[in-house]
Amino acid sequence: MSRNQDVKYFLTRRREAVSPAEYGFATTGRRVKGLRREEVAQLAAVSVSWYTWLEQGRSISISHGALQRIARVLKLSPVEQDYLEDIVLGHRHSPARTSRQLPEEVIAMVDALNPHPAFVRSANMDILYWxxxxxxxxxxxxAVEANDRNSLKLMFINSDYRKIIHDWDTAAKHTISAFRSNYAAGKQTEEFEAVISTLDQQSADFRRMWNYHDVSKIGTGNKAIIGKDGNISRYTYTSLEVENLPGVFVLFYLKTPGS
Structure with missing residues (x-):
């Protein structure tokens, strides 16, 4: 999917999610869900034609201030606002292509975190070390081929991995929304597009969830893993970007007491 299509579908879905009543507009006699384009334009103090062109992904002059006003009208979260700016204005940062050769100190740190689970993952969710x-x-x-060591691929097309994820649907939506946010933020898109292409061909669940256009960030959160004995182990996790290695993250898992 092109970035123009990303803009179109993201803005359309967010516009549909806002109730007209929240802004005092009538809710009867509408052919579309949510706000109309002209209502967004009015509330954001831009012309209807300009907003229409923006939503269509056309090449137009766009100011940061106008995007901020649109974000407020559509009630975007900070993460969603960052995503909108990334796909409309361009990338906020340009990390170098992820190196597969990790520094010795990063490997030593991950090993030293035993007995707690920890691993290294790139922005496109390739697993680099554990x-x-x-x-x-x-x-x-x-146990899987190097090319398949990717959290998003495993989530959707590896049956063994899918079986261990408790509440798979929620976890899959969160993973795909974080991947989309990373994809919009970085200039090195080839590695992301290779993952998207594979999943688009092999997973109907991926195609369905990708079209939700949800975005999020993986900073901290919770994870539940189903063990071989059928018991569920629950963890809190933290993701930290490695300094001087943009787009490379160490994820640390801490088992919840009593899990």
Whole structure:
């Protein structure tokens, strides 16, 4: 999907999600859900034709201020606002292509986090390194081909991985929305597009969820893993970007007491 289409579908879906009543507009006699284009334009103090062209993904002159006003009208979250600016104005940062050769100190740090699970992941969700606890408690990435060691691919097309994810639907939506946010923010898109192409061909669930156009960030959160014995282990996790390695993250898992 092109970035013009991303703009179109993202704005359309967010516009449909806002109730006209929130802004005092009548809710009867409408052919479309949510706000009309002319109502967004009016509330954001831009012309109807300009907003229409923006939503269509046309090449127009766009100011940061106008996008901020539109974001407020559509009640976008900070993450959604960042995503809108990325796909309309361009990338906020340009990380270099992720190196597959990690510094020794990063590897040593991940190993030292045993007995807690930890692993290294790139912005496009390729798994680059993991410690023994992650292998034993989360997933054994060494059991799959190197090209398939990707959290998003595993989530949608690896049956063994899918079985261990408790509340798979929620976890899959969160993973795909974080991937979309990373994709919009970086200039090195080839690695992202290779993942998208594979999943678009192989997973109907991916195609359905990709069209939701949800975005989020992976900073901290919760994870529930179903063990071989059928018991559920619950974790909190933290994701930290490695300094001097833009687009490379260490994820640390801490088991919830009593899990």
């Amino acid at each position: 410690n023994e606890a992650a292998k034993n408690e989360i997933f054994d990435w060494s």
